[in-house]
Amino acid sequence: MANKTALYDQHLAMGAKVVDFGGWDMPLNYGSQIEEHKQVRTAAGMFDVSHMTIVDVTGADASEYLRYLLANDVARLDIKGKALYSGMLNEDGNVIDDLIVYRMTDPGVPGEWFRVVVNCATREKDLRWMAEKTAHFDVALTEQPELSMVAIQGPEAIAKAKSVLNESRGRLIDGLSIFQGLESEGWFIARTGYTGEDGLEIIIPEDEISEFWQALADAGVAPCGLGARDTLRLEAGMNLYGADMDESVSPLVSAMGWTVAWEPENRDFCGRAALEAEKAAGVAQKLVGLVMKSRGVLRGHQKVIVEGVGEGEITSGTFSPTLNVSIALARVPAGTKDLAMVDIRGKHVAVSVVRPPFVRNGKKVFS
Template sequence: MANKTALFSLHCQMGGKMVDFGGWEMPLHYGSQKAEHHAVRDEAGMFDVSHMTVVDVRGSDAEDYLRRLLANDVARLKGPGRALYTAMLNEDGGVIDDLIVYAMGTPGSTGQWYRLVVNCATREKDLRWMAEQGARFEVTLTERPELAMIAVQGPRAIEQVRAVVSEAKQRALADLKPFQGASAEGWFLARTGYTGEDGLEIMLPEDEAAGFWQALADAGVAPCGLGARDTLRLEAGLNLYGSDMDESVSPLAANMAWTVAWEPEERDFIGRKALEAQRAAGDQPKLVGLVLEGRGVLRGGQPVIVEGVGEGEITSGSFSPTLGHSVALARVPRATGSEAEVEIRGKRLPVQVVKPCFVRHGEKVYS
């Protein structure tokens, strides 16, 4: 399927190289993936992410339902528009999907509800799982395909958005904190993103999306495709579903332990018993960052050898345009230290093992 129709036409007009992505035709780049990457790190870039699935959860049991469904705890969301990154797990503790959930309305009030944004490639299984788990709760799940979604990312992203939106939307943005959203004139503007930069992810009516995209382009915001999105998120150490985690992988083995709310102990979220057993055993592998400063490109699937410890595998890897060399995420034995080797075309190359984050706000963060 194509993107929202008017946006799809704009992508083509702007020279977007279109490719299939989870059943959607998406721009891979608009001429130079590297230039788009640097535009986000240096100024601002925009991404059409209308393929993401938006689901609204309402009803008297909405909070109880999500406290059962998700590994993180929505009871932590103390203000309207506040957001959590979390995972939806199966009973074995595997990641069905990773997602963002927003508290909408006033927390604790009868009018409170929630908005979830899940991955497009997992849409069908996510919606089926959510419906199955909701059967014993008083909740309604409403998918919102009439909404488009545009991400504007970079150090000047919020400034650039303010310059092209109405006064009401500017007021909504004025006091917006990271991982918080606000509604204005039928739009939902959230200070979240997938690049390691400041910026916004904006959900808006489909028929207004093309005009917004064009206004941003006219203001000098660079259109960016899937290629730059992937190198940006990799530099930031952000997981990609299907590569860095899936239903066979525990969040404890995917650098996602921080997204699990263990307290209160009586909250029985799906997968909790499996995760508690894994935590007690301490036998899960870990997701780390790898740095290759010499020649060669790290790619998913390449073996990682840790002398005297064991072997692992790269889950995501690429050349880093910001750093000028290759970086990767890899799942390795828990006892892995600061050094390892990666096998590339039959040769073993030494790599540095670091925390799984390489760049934040345009700056190198590992040592």
């Protein structure tokens, strides 16, 4: 039997088509996936993301523990609330999961506290790995299953969210920088997201989420499902765990090299030795964007042929509702340049190779 979020009954009442996602009953759409996508690009949409796993990391060694656990360096979180995107790697340098970590306390204050948000489908292995790596650190890991989370995304998202919140929470939102989150009266409000639009991700006690969700709906924020979330994140060039990266590949071949903090050189982190060896040998593949202007849809696992260079594979593909063309992320040989072919049911179709993202803040951004 699948898990259900506190909003499950409201999803059904709003006409959601519910599917299993990582062991959770989640809304795929509420009617038209394309309309939900366009609502986020032009106005505001909301997503129930309560299936995500929230883990608080506390203790005297919380910072040093995370500096060892993650490829990115939490020492970069130099102010309270600042957020960091990182891969959590195994000793082979491959991606166990990708996650966001927030600094919940001021740097240098005794009893540090960080909040980590990881994917639901990888919960068990993530928690097992994180617990295993606590050895030799004075640190505690506390999962927070009683918390729910809603993402409100789009050019009108912040204004509409503020319209249903009290004055103090509105002031807090006004002061947030992008990729920062702060507490407010038992809520945690972050200016983050997974759509390529501005917006908020708000972590709320489970018993308060239903009223907040309904208030947002009454304010004109469109409920959106997993389908729109996927097309939005792909247009934004954002990786999906299990598709664009997993435990078989490193961040260096998954367009995540920018999340690896090589400095300082004396910081040891899980997978560092393997990544250094891969880098020294020459990274053989890269993750790129593909654009196909002819008819058809690019899909995951289709073969990519680069003449004179080699072959690769599409990791994620879809039809872009914003651009009205088919787009994809693909892992291809490092020598790939501007053009390639995709094998679609035995027919080789030309595609342009571009650097993601495809869309940012509702606008085309590739050349």
